[in-house]
Amino acid sequence: MKIPVRIGTRKSVMALAQTEDIASQLRAAASELDPEIVKFETVGDSDQISKLLPHGGKGGAFVAEIRAAMLRGDLHCAMHSLKDMPANEETPGLIVAATLARDPANDSLVLRKGLTLDELKASRGKGYTIGTNAVRRAAYAKRLFPEVNVIHFRGAADTRLRKLDNREKQRLPDGGEVGPADALIMARSGLERVGFADRIVHDFTPDEMLPSAGQGIVAVECPINDWQTRKYLALIDDPKARLCCDAEREVLWVLNGHCNSPMAAYSTINGSEMTLSASVLDQEGGLFIEAKRSGPADRPRELGRAIGLDLLGKGAAAIIEKTRPE
Numbered sequence: 001m002k003i004p005v006r007i008g009t010r011k012s013v014m015a016l017a018q019t020e021d022i023a024s025q026l027r028a029a030a031s032e033l034d035p036e037i038v039k040f041e042t043v044g045d046s047d048q049i050s051k052l053l054p055h056g057g058k059g060g061a062f063v064a065e066i067r068a069a070m071l072r073g074d075l076h077c078a079m080h081s082l083k084d085m086p087a088n089e090e091t092p093g094l095i096v097a098a099t100l101a102r103d104p105a106n107d108s109l110v111l112r113k114g115l116t117l118d119e120l121k122a123s124r125g126k127g128y129t130i131g132t133n134a135v136r137r138a139a140y141a142k143r144l145f146p147e148v149n150v151i152h153f154r155g156a157a158d159t160r161l162r163k164l165d166n167r168e169k170q171r172l173p174d175g176g177e178v179g180p181a182d183a184l185i186m187a188r189s190g191l192e193r194v195g196f197a198d199r200i201v202h203d204f205t206p207d208e209m210l211p212s213a214g215q216g217i218v219a220v221e222c223p224i225n226d227w228q229t230r231k232y233l234a235l236i237d238d239p240k241a242r243l244c245c246d247a248e249r250e251v252l253w254v255l256n257g258h259c260n261s262p263m264a265a266y267s268t269i270n271g272s273e274m275t276l277s278a279s280v281l282d283q284e285g286g287l288f289i290e291a292k293r294s295g296p297a298d299r300p301r302e303l304g305r306a307i308g309l310d311l312l313g314k315g316a317a318a319i320i321e322k323t324r325p326e
């Protein structure tokens with residue numbers, strides 16, 4: 001007798017690739033399992049024009065419907081990109097039961113044909129437009145290319161690349177249009193998962209652009225009292241990814257970060273030591289608050305808390321509150 005595992009996911013190319021990964025890891029870990037992928041079209045996917053905020057931010061748009069299905073018992077678990085999961089609130093009744101081994105955490109630059117990184121650097125971005133939907137990436141882009149024009153750009157990873165290549169404009173909620181974009185900033189892991197890693201012109205280093213908390217980590221959430229599913233998900237939980245998840249999300253928790261926070265947190269583990277860096281940026285990119293510490297890798301929350309308090313001590317709260325959606 002096979003044991004069914006119904007895994008919920010959005011139906012973008014990237015989300016499906018991530019969910020296939022969960023399914024194949026589960027099959028390899030326990031041959032009695034029969035994973036089934038259940039696709040959801042979320043509010044966030046069907047509306048490609050609005051900013052994310054009216055639906056309750058990233059978390060609200062992408063996560064709420066799938067979570068409700070788990071709580072009803074229609075799903076055993078659900079796939080999330082860890083970086084899209086809100087870290088300033090608990091979700092009663094659900095738990096992150098597995099974090100898959102981390103893929104590259106960095107952001108990458110993709111350019112339209114005919115433009116080079118040298119041209120972008122030499123011009124300090126003057127005359128060029130970068131598309132991104134992340135306030136963190138926008139702020140770092142302004143720091144790297146001070147005169148560049150940054151526009152709000154969204155859609156699934158493959159959709160964004162198509163818009164770049166076809167020089168399409170991005171429609172705005174008020175009926176206007178911006179663009180087209182000359183460049184995009186996207187997660188390397190996402191580009192790899194949709195098969196477009198060959199379009200990457202430059203991988204940003206952590207010094208150039210610190211990743212978002214949890215970037216590159218696929219998380220599996222399940223009902224807290226479903227012990228059988230939790231037992232199986234524990235088999236595919238990667239201990240290092242889990243430690244990084246705990247450290248980076250603790251920073252967001254201490255800062256009460258929200259979906260629109262221009263905030264970054266990234267940890268690495270070397271032997272028994274973890275190094276955690278985090279930053280809070282104001283939206284124009286003029287003001288950067290940064291902190292970095294190392295500590296024992298088996299006490300990630302302690303390190304995350306210390307970094308969060310460092311950032312608060314340097315004035316991070318004012319920046320975060322300024323950008324909080326009403």
Ligand SMILES: NCc1[nH]cc(CCC(=O)O)c1CC(=O)O
Pocket residue numbers: 081082083084157185186187189190214215216217218
């Ligand atoms: N917000 C969309 C999203 N959620 C997760 C990823 C891929 C990166 C990851 O695995 O964390 C992406 C695409 C992107 O940011 O370019």
